[in-house]
Amino acid sequence: MILITGTSGQLGSYLVENIPNSVGLDIRSSPYTKIRGDIRGDIEELLENYEIDAIIHAAAQVSVVKSVEEPKLDADVNIMGTLNLLEYARKHDVEHFIYISSAAVYGEPKYLPLDEKHPTKPKSPYGLSKLTGERYSLLYGELYGIKVASIRPFNIFSPRQDPNNPYSGVISIFVSRAKRGLPLIIYGDGTQTRDFVSVYDVVQLVKLVLEKKATGVYNCGTGKETSIRELAELIGKLSSKNVEIIYQKPREGDIKRSYADISRAKVLGFTPHTDLKRDLKNFFF
Numbered sequence: 001m002i003l004i005t006g007t008s009g010q011l012g013s014y015l016v017e018n019i020p021n022s023v024g025l026d027i028r029s030s031p032y033t034k035i036r037g038d039i040r041g042d043i044e045e046l047l048e049n050y051e052i053d054a055i056i057h058a059a060a061q062v063s064v065v066k067s068v069e070e071p072k073l074d075a076d077v078n079i080m081g082t083l084n085l086l087e088y089a090r091k092h093d094v095e096h097f098i099y100i101s102s103a104a105v106y107g108e109p110k111y112l113p114l115d116e117k118h119p120t121k122p123k124s125p126y127g128l129s130k131l132t133g134e135r136y137s138l139l140y141g142e143l144y145g146i147k148v149a150s151i152r153p154f155n156i157f158s159p160r161q162d163p164n165n166p167y168s169g170v171i172s173i174f175v176s177r178a179k180r181g182l183p184l185i186i187y188g189d190g191t192q193t194r195d196f197v198s199v200y201d202v203v204q205l206v207k208l209v210l211e212k213k214a215t216g217v218y219n220c221g222t223g224k225e226t227s228i229r230e231l232a233e234l235i236g237k238l239s240s241k242n243v244e245i246i247y248q249k250p251r252e253g254d255i256k257r258s259y260a261d262i263s264r265a266k267v268l269g270f271t272p273h274t275d276l277k278r279d280l281k282n283f284f285f
């Protein structure tokens with residue numbers, strides 16, 4: 001049986017839906033969550049009726065903004081929660097541990113595209129907590145012979161990201177505001193870029209890593225960058241409303257440009273199918 005954590009979240013929900021013989025664990029209830037519980041709690045008790053061969057750890061505090069506001073909560077969930085699961089994996093001889101990391105571990109790029117060898121110097125508590133969780137995971141791999149892989153997704157989008165959550169990603173916020181005819185707020189001048197990757201491509205890479213029992217670190221993106229201004233204009237057009245774009249001061253902890261070198265993932269057979277314009281249209285309009 002494969003344990004997937006974070007199944008009330010965007011990525012976890014798609015993973016449990018698309019990976020056979022898997023079971024979802026989350027602190028919040030959702031149609032994709034079978035086991036309700038906290039990753040910081042008593043995992044032994046939560047999993048007493050299960051024989052777990054692999055863990056895909058997607059549960060996390062995912063917001064950069066929230067991590068700046070509540071760094072202790074962010075560290076508790078992302079670091080201590082991960083360590084708690086790793087302890088379970090060690091004690092129960094779990095064979096494969098797949099950690100869902102983040103492109104936020106790189107910080108401000110020294111060169112682009114970002115490959116996995118790029119130095120890690122996070123700019124936010126979130127980036128640091130995700131990096132620390134990743135390091136613990138890789139260390140447990142070395143110390144206890146667990147096969148450990150870490151996937152670093154860039155900016156994931158899907159129809160399941162909750163637009164009502166103030167900490168949601170830019171695409172769901174822009175889509176929800178555009179549909180209501182509200183102005184789109186850009187933090188900074190809008191020239192910052194991101195590598196927006198459909199959740200289906202992230203599922204594709206996680207499945208490849210799982211099937212091949214792969215280890216090590218893998219970027220997950222499309223290799224293409226889109227500026228936030230371009231994104232706002234695109235969503236404005238798709239909504240066929242006359243959407244205004246307004247500019248406010250940049251966010252704390254925000255990085256300027258980001259897009260992935262996906263050569264390592266390609267070796268596993270990964271081929272991204274994301275087409276931003278087409279997918280935005282299909283997912284939201």
Ligand code: UD2
Pocket residue numbers: 062063064101102103104153154155156167168169170171173174185186187188192194228251254255258
């Ligand atoms: C996202 C993920 C994070 C991480 C990272 C990896 C979310 C909530 N966060 O962080 O988990 O994996 O990607 O690359 O999905 N922006 C605006 N207006 C808005 C909202 C956002 O201008 O109303 C800007 C924001 O300042 C930033 C960009 O859009 O420059 C993307 O922001 P985000 O919150 O969607 O994602 P990010 O890159 O901080």
